[in-house]
Amino acid sequence: MAYNSPRDAVLKLIKENHPAVFLHGVRNGSYNAPSLSQGSRRIVPLL
Incomplete structure (x- = not known):
């Protein structure tokens, strides 16, 4: 297989x-964070 996946590139670099x-x-962006940013909270009631 000639396809080089990003996963294989990272594993090769580590090796x-x-x-x-x-x-x-793995860092999850929604972990222990509000579901909407402060800017979104101000805009949503206006819609």
């Missing part, structure tokens, strides 16, 4: 660096 420890974390 080339030979880290002693690799910590992987």
